[in-house]
Amino acid sequence: MNDSVTSLDKGSPEDTGIGAAIDDRAPPGLVAAQRRFAAHLRDPRNVPAPASIEPRRMRVYTGLVYANIESFLSSGFPVLRKLHTEEEWVACVRTFIAKHCSHTPYFTNIGAEFVEFLGSGFAAGGASRPYLLELAQYEWAELALFLSDESLPASLGPAPEAQAMLAMLPRLSPLAWPMVFHYAVHEIGPGNEPCAPEAAPVCLVVYRDAQDEVKFLRTDLFSARLLELIEGQPLCTAQLVEQLAGEAYQMTKSQLQSGVCGVLANLYEQDIIRFADCE
Amino acid sequence: MTEPVWRERAALAGLGLRREIAQQLLAAPAGAFDFIELAPENWIGVGGKFANTLRAFSERYPITLHGLSLNIGGFAPLDTELLDSIAGFIRQHHCKLYSEHLSYCADHGHLYDLMPIPFRRDAVGYLAERVQRVQDAIGQRLVLENVSYYAAPEPEMSELEFICEILERADCELLLDVNNIYVNSINQRYDPIEFMQGLPADRVRYMHIAGHYVEAEDLRVDTHGAAVLDEVWALLAKAYALFGVVPTLLERDFNFPPMAQLFAEVQRIRDTQHQHQTGAGKLA
CATH class of the missing domain: 1.10.150.690 (DUF2063)
Known part of the structure; x- marks a missing residue:
């Protein structure tokens, strides 16, 4: 990592702001x-x-x-x-x-x-x-x-069904920061200091929800990869599935599709992503 | 009780907006204070719950700005991005005035505190020109505060001469901080009334009053964490007698008492103002 x-x-x-320069x-x-x-x-x-x-x-x-x-x-x-x-x-x-x-x-x-x-x-x-x-x-x-003075686009109700979702464009909320750590930083406190880095990367999304509460979500590596793709160039859900199919996940296409849609529905409900229409 | 309205040279008394007491201030009875003052560097670019708080104040009270990071007296180039943001904030919230400290707060980086500008002759023209550039950028007069100071490094002129020359050459206005005059008069051993008599009355736009910390009999620190002293109230009355009544703010930054005590101090500002209001002021 x-x-x-x-x-x-x-x-x-x-x-x-200011820096090394001097007013002449x-x-x-x-x-x-x-x-x-x-x-x-x-x-x-x-x-x-x-x-x-x-x-x-x-x-x-x-x-x-x-x-x-x-x-x-x-x-x-x-x-x-x-x-x-x-x-x-x-x-x-x-x-x-x-x-x-x-x-x-x-x-x-x-x-x-x-x-x-x-x-x-x-x-x-x-x-x-x-x-x-x-x-x-x-x-x-x-x-x-x-x-932050960013705002979360309004929710359009319940998460779309899988078929509809495939044709939509997931966008990361400007109020969601996917972060990857060596340590379980969200659990560190007095009396709980780590002796060594975690065996696997610690993937967290720190985000502010529609009620302006700041929360975190710990995700697995699959969700973290999905979020990384969403943060990059705009890809609709079906294209995301295609992209992930080319990567080394031990899943059939249909397992992958339902996996992606399930993760996205969850991220949507937590106010971490929103869906837009593909052009 | 009608909605609070801002008027220049009027008997108005305000309070500083601190996040710790924001909700209590919003719950205040109508008429507890006439306006609210805030530091733009604490509120620019802020969203979420604090933005809602700010909007609630903005809808109900006139807002004045009291800046902290402009570094007007410093040697770093003026932060034009900060000035643009402040100008935008003034437009957005219809702020009634923008004041800053006759001070500097940075060398090559910010120290987030107010340092004493050396009272040097070569600083006067430099500072006046910077004030003019600020006034051009924000499209209004800058209101400069006389700061409290604990040391005067290598002075070539008196504080009073320094302030008066800058106000004159920059053609800006004065935020007369009465507590600072009191604190300085002890720390620097001068007569506060004589000092005030030397200031240009027509440039006094706004006043501050506050409590302070007694470090020693001859060393007072302007902390804004205590009730206003009787001696400072007396000086406020003298200031109104000299300069006329102007909107006046009670500064309280920490160690907050029950709100009723703060509101009583605000009322005492008004009472003092009413005792010194001219006939014309009462009609306004």
Whole structure:
């Protein structure tokens, strides 16, 4: 299995935000003064404060910056937080503030910045607890979907019968993220930390239903492959069956057809997919 | 009780929209507050249940915006995508004004907090020009807030000179944060009334009032987590006497009391406004 968490670029809202560039009208003296001040706030233990400022006052700023960002992270990643000791967590948040350049102006997207930071190799626990990164990706998916401004196309009533379904085009809900993990991230918690990756890939769909509740569905590999195809180029159900028939499933065509229709009906009822007419 | 309506230079008192108290605010008795203020960076691009909450407020109350991430005083290029999104949000929700902090919140990346702009002469023209670009982008005057600050790195001019010059050169408006003036007057050891007397009255569009945290007798931190002090109420009355009555917001960000206590503080804003309203204001 490759590193295949698929949906992390779906952060909402879309933004590029700020980065390394400088406003070409910014006075160099101002830039230098701001860099000195901010560098200390980012890493107060290693970067000296501007000399002219009383340490007690500088600590107000370092305290405010840390407390604000920490509160976003601990509320956005409650399970991840619980798997860290106080000391580990403080170190993780401090490193995030010191090392990560957050581009997003949106407070709702700080979680995406944090996952990016963890993915770049700063995960506390690092090599000894590789599942922490996947857990963070899963917790961010839950929050991002809760906040997403995408909408689920309306349901058209009960799932279509198999014959009708074959001629229809299944489309993934923009509020459904199929994800594949090495660990059963949905079961991880204090007292339940995995010793080793699962024997088989853990396929989950994290999604928001028509009542705006965020849920997950664990699927088998067959359903996961089907979802992967649906996420790709538009294929009607009959074409999906054809596609899968060419892959190594030990099923007759009719078994495959009823298997596909059964899975799709279930995904439809859970608000993970919708059907459109083929053109 | 008629639907709340926004009027400039009017006796209106509002509350900040925080997700923790959103449902309680929606259940508030009619007339408990006149408008709602929110941070666009917490609500832009948000759907689902929070979007429903926002729509409910938008249908019932005038909305003002108080931005957090514009980084107007920073050295990174202005985030034009953020500005476009804010302009769209203003149109969508018919927001009555957009205010931001006379501050910076980022170096090469966001720090999500308000840092003190060095009071340097070369910063004034630079900042004024950025404010003008913002005003062009959103098609309205920007309302800048005097921030609380705990350190003034390498100052070349006073805070008052700095604020007045930027307001003048940018031709923008002032969000007079009364609690910040009080906090700064202690932390920076100046007379808050003298400070207010130096501000341009015709640019005061909107006010904030809040509680704060007493770190030490000579060090107050603007946390918005406590009731408003009597000294700050007195300063609000003085501000109305100097600048006239304008819509005023009670900021409360955490450590929420029972709603009745918050509404009582909102009512106290109104009472203070009514004591200082001119004849013309009462007719409006």
